Structure formats: structure tokens, C-alpha cells
Amino acid sequence: MEDLQSEKEYLRKVNNILSGKLRNLEAEYSYHSPYVYAIGDMENNWEFEIKKMNALQAKKTLPPKIDLLKKILESPYFGKIYIEDEIGKREIYIGENNIDHEDVNLVSSYSSSYGDIFAKKLPILSINGNKIKLFKTRHFNIHNRRLCGYKDYEVLHTEKKTDLLEAYKKYITSDFLRNQLLNRGTKGLKPIFQTIDQLQNEIIRMPVNQNVLVQGVPGSGKTTLGLHRLSYIIYQLDKEKMFTKILAICPSNLFLSYIQEQAPNLNLKSVKFQSARDIFFSILPKGINIAKPKIRDDLTYFFNNKFNIDKRGMYASWFRNKGSKGYVELMEIYLKGIKHQLFNRDYSKLHPLLTNSFMLHVLKKYETLPFNSMLLRAASYIEQRLEIIAKDQVDFILPVIKRDLLKYKLNTEKVYQGFLKTKRLFSNREFAELNFNQNKWYEEDIPALIYLSFLIDNVPQKEVDFNHIFIDEGQDLTYVQYVLLKKVFKEASFTIVGDLNQEIFLQRGIESWDFIIPLFKSRLLKLNYNYRSSKEIMNLATSTLIAPSFTGIGVIETGLKPKALKFDGYKSDIYNWGRIYKEHIAKWLQKNESIAIITNSIGESENISITLNEIGIKNTNVVGTSESNLYIANITIISALQVKGLEFDNIIVYNPSNRNYPHDVYFSKLLYMVLTRALHNIIIALVEPPSKLLYKAESEFLIENRRI
Known part of the structure; x- marks a missing residue:
């Protein structure tokens, strides 16, 4: 109890300091604001000209700083390490950003050496020749500036030489990690600081100028890891007073908006986000016309x-x-x-x-x-x-x-x-x-x-001052696209993440990482643990793969098996969807959980939305060709080819029949990707007999294979 009280007092102290900094920034912005649109004689009034110039600069630089400080205030730190080094025994708080006050460090950045200690959770480390003992890490639950509680993780100490694998296995099976994963939501990418594993940490902290190539199963944190690596690179380059400009290439504009709106507070101020499609259109020689697709879907x-x-x-x-x-x-x-x-x-x-x-x-x-x-x-x-x-x-x-x-x-x-x-x-x-x-x-x-x-x-080089390129869903780029990126961004290093099991486009992609390993002179790093979906969901998804390139392991086991429900062919769609709503969707909405209905086309999504409307479910968002924003409604209705990279608490997979998912390698990857979008619950809604890809799943991994 005494410990909890002291932690609350420390949080109050940090919050007061941050609030003071925020008030000062807002006051500075208020002081400059009237001069932004002021009109005066700039030629003959030098003082007015200076004020006008300062105001325009403040308008550009202060709002991002104010927004960042507000986000930090919500949760200024997430952990603490208990260490002993040459200075003595110390306690150091770890957050996403450094927080200093009057030359005193209140919170150390995750990107610092202390953040590395927090992530590795090893009993003895050597940093810059300084031997450091780690005894305990504390993980805080801070929400809306309030300390809601904390969990301690005691570090394993042995007499023998530090065994990294033993320490890691202890952590990966800990109740702490399980609780962290079970209690997370899906509305946006979440920081992985508190649930990070050893390999993820090593990847994030690889040298800035080193090319990194990562094969990761669904839910292994590939995207979030990549963004954290960008944050780490910015931290390191800023520390060295070096210029920083980074390009993040995403698979689509939909996923791009998802990352930009939902990414955690990582201070990615030097990062330009752009979809792969837009990148290559921008470097296409002028005057070359590309035929517009005559169809609505991909x-x-x-x-x-x-x-x-x-x-x-x-x-x-x-x-x-x-x-x-x-x-x-x-x-x-x-x-x-x-x-x-x-x-x-x-x-x-x-x-x-x-x-x-x-x-x-x-x-x-x-x-x-x-x-x-x-x-x-x-x-x-x-x-x-x-x-x-x-x-x-x-x-x-x-x-x-x-x-x-x-x-x-x-x-x-x-x-x-x-x-x-x-x-x-x-x-x-x-x-x-x-x-x-x-x-x-x-x-x-x-x-x-x-x-x-x-x-x-x-072709004239484009934005050659980028010093790092991040590519997400790298399996969907072609060999030629990789060659071009290397030609255009000659001086940049690359971080590439992807999963060959999720190569879901028939007409493009890379069949093996072996094609590009020589281009980037990088070894392939593999992330095999799925921290998103439960073991039950991961087992179901893996069973649908025909020839998996890699297989993943679910970390958490919930006891909740996915369900298969057959539509009653003698009843209307309104009746069938009404039953699903009463039995499942309504309960998920009560818990404010995210829901996705994953269809086989945009047209099918629109028809389901109309049906739900007719039974009184108004708050739905159909993701169409305009690639609208996610999470603007309680229920997202989205086609399979658009859902890659996204995640939801609960999903309903609509009619995965033989017609929609024939028994071949390509469709097995598509279905695998769809199923691994879920955190907690999957319902397979069958209008027709299920795809042969689900035959093994029916007998081993599904329950309630019944008529609605």
C-alpha cells in the first residue's frame, strides 16, 4: 500500500511538471496567434515584421509540440527498472519519450540504454563497459493521467552464466504477459513496450545503417515493431545531431490512414507515410498513361x-x-x-x-x-x-x-x-x-x-535525402519494385517486414525472400510468436494453409473456440442476421469491442449493410473503393482483400464456401490472413457448404457447427 502511494505521488509530480510545460507552450502559442493574420506595414516597421515571422513559425512548430505533450500527459511512462551499477542501487522510470526537468531526468526514453534493459529483462548486462544488475521491472497501468495499478516482474537470477533463452522462456510463459495480451483492445496499433520479446527488441535496436528483413507470422508485431524501430532511429540520429528523414511505405491508402491515425505516440515527426501504389505512380515518367480499372474491386x-x-x-x-x-x-x-x-x-x-x-x-x-x-x-x-x-x-x-x-x-x-x-x-x-x-x-x-x-x-532521383525506408507487407512488392527502390533511394538503409503466408494478390508479390536478400545484403530474421490471436484462432488459421512457408505459435490460450453457424436457407437474410446479432453482435457491442464482418467483395459488403439496416443496426461502416477510415462505426464491413494488416476483437467471416475459397495455395493464404485478423472471437457464417480448406478445422478447431 505504501509503495502504491509513493508511485501515485511520483506520477502526480511528473504530471504537474508536464502540465506546467504544456501551459507555457499554450501561452506562447496564444501570444503569437494574433500576429499570424495581422496586417501591417512590414516595409517600414521592422518590429512588426519580426513578430509576424515569429508568429508564422510558431503556428507551424508549436501545435505538434502541444499535441505531443498532451499525449505524453495521458501516460507519461509505462515501466520502471530496479538496477545496481557503479553508482549504486537505482530506480529508473521508462516511457516512450525522455522527460527532463531542471537537468534532472524524470523518465528515460525506451530508445535509451535503460529502455533496452527494461526490454531484455536479463539479470546482468554490460552497457558501455558498465556492468548492470537488473532485479525487477515494474509495469504500470496509467490511464487518463491516473495510476490504475501495476505489476512487478521479478528477474531470474542464477549462479551460472546468464542464460538468455531461459530468461526469455520464463517471461513468455508468465502470467504478466498473458494478462497484458488478454486485456488489450484493437482500436489502433498498440505499443509493444510492455509485451516485447527478445528478438523484437534486438531488431528495433539494430544499427541505423543496417538493412533489416523480417518474416513474421500474423500478430507477431511486425508493423508496430517497424514503427518502433523508426522511433529508435530518430532518437539515435537526433542524439548525434544528424539530419533525419524517413519514408514509410504501406500496402494501401486504407492501411496508411490506419497507421497514421492509430499509431501510438512514437514522435514520428521525421517520417513521411506513403502507399506503395502512390510511390511508384510518383516516379513514373510524365506522359505515360495507365489504364483505369473498369471494375470496382481489386x-x-x-x-x-x-x-x-x-x-x-x-x-x-x-x-x-x-x-x-x-x-x-x-x-x-x-x-x-x-x-x-x-x-x-x-x-x-x-x-x-x-x-x-x-x-x-x-x-x-x-x-x-x-x-x-x-x-x-x-x-x-x-x-x-x-x-x-x-x-x-x-x-x-x-x-x-x-x-x-x-x-x-x-x-x-x-x-x-x-x-x-x-x-x-x-x-x-x-x-x-x-x-x-x-x-x-x-x-x-x-x-x-x-x-x-x-x-x-x-529517371531523376526522388527525395534522395531519405536516410531510412520502412516497407510494411513486403511480400506484396515485386522483385522489380525492390530494385527500383534501391535505385531511387541509393543512400538509405531499409527495414522490410512481411509474411509470405499472407501473399494474397494473385497478380503481384514475391514468392521467396531469397530473391531480395542479395539486394539488401541482409539475413532473414523470423518472428514466430503470435501475440494478437489466441492459440485457438491460430490453430484454426494454420489448419487452412496448404503449403505454409512458415508456421506461427499462439502465445495466449483463452478456451474460446471459433464457431461455425449455418444460415437457415428457408429463412430470410433478415432472420439469419437478426439471430447472429442477438446471440453475438449485441454482446460484443455492450463490451465496446471492435467488430468486423469480412466479406468476399465490396458489393457483398453493401448488401449486408442494407440487411443490417433493415433490422435496426444503423451504425455500420462499409469500406469501399474510397478506402474510408476505420473505426468510425461500431461494425466495420470490409472485403477480404482490404482487411490485411488490420485487427478486430471479433470477426464474422461471411460465407467461406468452395466458390469463394477454392482448394488451392492462393486461397488458403487468403483465408489464413482473414482468420488471423481476430483477437478473441471468430464466427464463420456459412450460407453454402464450407470450403474444403475448412474440412480439417471442422473436426478439430470449430464448435457449434449448427444451423442458426
Whole structure:
């Protein structure tokens, strides 16, 4: 009781100091605000001009500082370590940000060495040559500036040399971790500071200039870990007084808004967030038009429903091939042929120097340059040689050479079209025919067009001052896209996270990390623990995979098995959804838990929303093509292809039938991804007989397989 009281007093002290800082910032902002829109004679009144300039600067810099301080005030720290070092026994509070007052550190940042101690939970560590003993960590539950309680974690000490694995296993099975995971919600990404494992901590703290590649199962904290690494990088670069600019690439605008709105208070002030699609559209050469999709849903859904399995597979493979290493190698061969054809000439009639062998020598000298630059440099080199040995003939010979060379300056689109028309390049006859008949460019052509523009004109570098790039859902990028990112952001280091089991797009993605490991010179790190979904949910999801690349382990066991409910075909949709609402949805809403109904298309989502409306459930949010914000309603209705990366307390998977989820590798990954969106409860709502992918699940991992 005495300990609790002292902790409350310390929190009160920190809150008072932070409140004082907040009042000072708000007062400063209020002082400057009137001058932002003030009008005066700036030419003849220097004092007014200074005030105006200061006001405009304050308007730009103070609001983010005020917002950050308000967030810190809500929960200024989350932990404490009890250590002994050369100074003596000490207690150090750990938070997401440093909090200092009058040269005294009240809270140390998680990104500091003390945060590392808190995360590792090892009995003895050495930091900068200083031996530190750790006895205990304390984990606080602070909400709305109030201390609601705390839990202590006693650190394992043994006589033998520190055993990292033993300490980690003790933590991973602790009641503390289980309670933390069971009591978390899903409305937004949550900090992983209090539930972090050893490998996650090591990944976050890897050197700033080191490329990091992470394969993580669903719920392993890949995205949050990546954002925490960005926070750590900013902390380290700021400490060294170095310039910081970071780019975070997300799979879609929907997920982008989810991260930006719901990410924890990580002070990511130097991070620019952008979707992968927008990045590649922004570096596409001007004047190249991309065909607009004629369908509402993602191209993958179009494949799933328009074509039979064979034709769907052919079109998907055709598009996927456009992002492959082999495809760009063929483009290089095609362009090399054009170069050779251009320089394999003999101009010795004009001058004995200009033999066929000389022209091929010029080609060899400059062939590594972009094509159009190569032509200019070649013409210039020939001019220099002629100036030396035939100065009096330069004005006659050079125009002929320049005319022949420079008239072949290339245009990206025309070269690409010529490439597609060259059937002999493509060993796959179906691909060759599809390429030959292609008369417009799709989104899947964009990386190839950009790569070709590098070969021809060398696209101007974009934002080369980025010093770190974070890529989420990395399995959905193609090999060519990775090559382009390395070309555009030459000086940056990369953190890439993803899961090959969640590669859910038929027409794009990377089949193995082995393709990009050499590009980034990084070893593959694996996160196998799922901290989001229960063991029961993880077992169900894993059972649907046909050929898993990796398998995960659920950390928590709730005893709540997923349920399968069959729609009554003799009753209306209103009746069936009404029963599900009364038996399940209403209870979840009472507990203020997040709910998602995961459908097979946007159209299906809209129909279900109409049905729910008719039975009086008004507060629903259908996520459509506009990629609207999440969590603006109690119930989110979203298609399977849009839900990746998101999480909900409870999900209802609508009609995972053989028609919607055929028995093949691709659909097994899609269903696996859908099922692992849930934290606590899954209901599988069956309108038709279940997919064969669920056969094993029916007998082992589902309960209440009954009619509604």
C-alpha cells in the first residue's frame, strides 16, 4: 500500500511538471496567434515584421509540440527498472519519450540504454563497459493521467552464466504477459513496450545503417515493431545531431490512414507515410498513361470471379511475370540488341577511323550509361577523336554521324511497346500472345516502365535525402519494385517486414525472400510468436494453409473456440442476421469491442449493410473503393482483400464456401490472413457448404457447427 502511494505521488509530480510545460507552450502559442493574420506595414516597421515571422513559425512548430505533450500527459511512462551499477542501487522510470526537468531526468526514453534493459529483462548486462544488475521491472497501468495499478516482474537470477533463452522462456510463459495480451483492445496499433520479446527488441535496436528483413507470422508485431524501430532511429540520429528523414511505405491508402491515425505516440515527426501504389505512380515518367480499372474491386477479385480457374491462373501469372527478375532481364537483352544494331555500322567511307570495329569500341566504352546519354557521349567522343586526326573534315563528317545516332534517341513507351511485340523473347507462348496484343498499360506494367526509363534516360532521383525506408507487407512488392527502390533511394538503409503466408494478390508479390536478400545484403530474421490471436484462432488459421512457408505459435490460450453457424436457407437474410446479432453482435457491442464482418467483395459488403439496416443496426461502416477510415462505426464491413494488416476483437467471416475459397495455395493464404485478423472471437457464417480448406478445422478447431 505504501509503495502504491509513493508511485501515485511520483506520477502526480511528473504530471504537474508536464502540465506546467504544456501551459507555457499554450501561452506562447496564444501570444503569437494574433500576429499570424495581422496586417501591417512590414516595409517600414521592422518590429512588426519580426513578430509576424515569429508568429508564422510558431503556428507551424508549436501545435505538434502541444499535441505531443498532451499525449505524453495521458501516460507519461509505462515501466520502471530496479538496477545496481557503479553508482549504486537505482530506480529508473521508462516511457516512450525522455522527460527532463531542471537537468534532472524524470523518465528515460525506451530508445535509451535503460529502455533496452527494461526490454531484455536479463539479470546482468554490460552497457558501455558498465556492468548492470537488473532485479525487477515494474509495469504500470496509467490511464487518463491516473495510476490504475501495476505489476512487478521479478528477474531470474542464477549462479551460472546468464542464460538468455531461459530468461526469455520464463517471461513468455508468465502470467504478466498473458494478462497484458488478454486485456488489450484493437482500436489502433498498440505499443509493444510492455509485451516485447527478445528478438523484437534486438531488431528495433539494430544499427541505423543496417538493412533489416523480417518474416513474421500474423500478430507477431511486425508493423508496430517497424514503427518502433523508426522511433529508435530518430532518437539515435537526433542524439548525434544528424539530419533525419524517413519514408514509410504501406500496402494501401486504407492501411496508411490506419497507421497514421492509430499509431501510438512514437514522435514520428521525421517520417513521411506513403502507399506503395502512390510511390511508384510518383516516379513514373510524365506522359505515360495507365489504364483505369473498369471494375470496382481489386484486380485480384476480378480474376477470382470473371475467369475459370485455368484462365484466372494464366492472367495472374502473366501480370506477376511483369514484376519478375526474368522480365527485366529480357528488357535489358532487347535494349542491348537495339544498341548493337545502332553501332554495328561502318563509316570508313567518311573517314578511315570510323570502321565497324571503332564504332563497336565506342559502344563498349559507353554501353553502361542510360541509352540516350550513351548516344550523346558517343557523339561527343567521336567528335573529339576527329578533332585530333581530321580537324579540317569535322564539319562535314560529324553532322552525318550525329544525325544517324541522335535520331535513335528513345522514348520509353515506344521501346516498351516494341519489346512486347517481339514474340521471340518470350518462351511462354501464352505470355507472348498476351504481350503482343496488349495496347494499354496496367498498374502491373508500371515497375517495368520505370525500370526501362532508367535504362533509357535515368529517371531523376526522388527525395534522395531519405536516410531510412520502412516497407510494411513486403511480400506484396515485386522483385522489380525492390530494385527500383534501391535505385531511387541509393543512400538509405531499409527495414522490410512481411509474411509470405499472407501473399494474397494473385497478380503481384514475391514468392521467396531469397530473391531480395542479395539486394539488401541482409539475413532473414523470423518472428514466430503470435501475440494478437489466441492459440485457438491460430490453430484454426494454420489448419487452412496448404503449403505454409512458415508456421506461427499462439502465445495466449483463452478456451474460446471459433464457431461455425449455418444460415437457415428457408429463412430470410433478415432472420439469419437478426439471430447472429442477438446471440453475438449485441454482446460484443455492450463490451465496446471492435467488430468486423469480412466479406468476399465490396458489393457483398453493401448488401449486408442494407440487411443490417433493415433490422435496426444503423451504425455500420462499409469500406469501399474510397478506402474510408476505420473505426468510425461500431461494425466495420470490409472485403477480404482490404482487411490485411488490420485487427478486430471479433470477426464474422461471411460465407467461406468452395466458390469463394477454392482448394488451392492462393486461397488458403487468403483465408489464413482473414482468420488471423481476430483477437478473441471468430464466427464463420456459412450460407453454402464450407470450403474444403475448412474440412480439417471442422473436426478439430470449430464448435457449434449448427444451423442458426
